[in-house]
Amino acid sequence: MAQPTSRADRLRLYTFAAPMRFYRLAGASLPWLWAAALLLGIAGLYVGFFVAPTDATQGDSYRIIFIHVPAAWLSMILYLALAFWAAIGWAFRARMASILARAIAPTGAMFTALALITGALWGQPTWGTWWVWDARLTSELLLLFLYLGYIALVNAIDDPRRADQAGALLALVGSVNVPVIYFSVKWWNTLHQGATISLTAAPKMAQTMLTAMLLTTFACWAYAFAVVFMRARAMALVRERHTQWVQELARGEATDGGSAGGGTTARSAQERTA
Secondary structure, X not given: OOOOOOHHHHHHHXXXXXXXXXXXXXXXXXXXXXXHHHHHHHHHHHHHHHHXXXXXXXXXXXHHHHHHHHHHHHHHHHHHHHHHHHHHHHHHOOHHHHHHHHHHHHHHHHHXXXXXXXXXXXXXXXXXXXXXXXHHHHHHHHHHHHHHHHHHHHHHOOOHHHHHHHHHHHHHHHOOHHHHHXXXXXXXXXXXXXXXXXXXXXXXXXXXXXXXXXXXXXXHHHHHHHHHHHHHHHHHHHHOOOOHHHHHHXXXXXXXXXXXXXXXXXXXXXXXXX
16 A cells, blocks of 8 residues: 655655656757857847947946956855855755755856956946955955855765755755845945846836846856856766766767667657656
8 A cells, every 4th residue: 555645755756856857857958048048139239339429427447347247146146145045944844955065066166256346347447445354345355254154055965865964954054145235225325236137116227227237147157057057067977976866878879889779879868858
């Protein structure tokens, strides 16, 4: 007689993708994501640097916002995504959720570093200094340390489950910093300017500038998804290397590379991972 399935088991079964299914679905999406990142990035940078008009106050130095603003947005959103998946993996022991959290961390750290660097390049001609201990800049720097701390922590613990739990705790505590970054210009008298784009107000920039920023933002999103999916697929193979589906996939790829008739074997192994 079949044993009744608990509510938590049903939640894990139907809500979170298994690593073997994620591996195939993410692999199928990668060419589209890379193409979108390339095309949107080229279009956004072209419109931003060659079509958008010169700002009346800041001149051409403002054009760095087409890189700085998307990077700053992604730095915060990716950290929240990291904390979310880390918490899901911790609460429900969902392997793929914990893998996704680990895969997001390096990309989030890269966007945070890019936001800080481009902010300094923008601040020097605008503010006359490369860095000030402004509330937003300081909290963004703290976000970079949180990313690096998470990466260091999960890699310092040999047991993957314990590492995932410790990383999830750090990520959840650190997520408090994200609203501080976002609302810092409203809560304190900071040197950093307020939001240029708001859901409750009209844009404070020309339509061409807004188009360029949205294009580069979508390009950064596509790039982030592509890199995170690639890293997560590699991590899934390492984490699941002792499972049957990974061993079958490895045997299929080895056969495919060693004989002309191996394509059928590789496809068969990939179909069994679905």
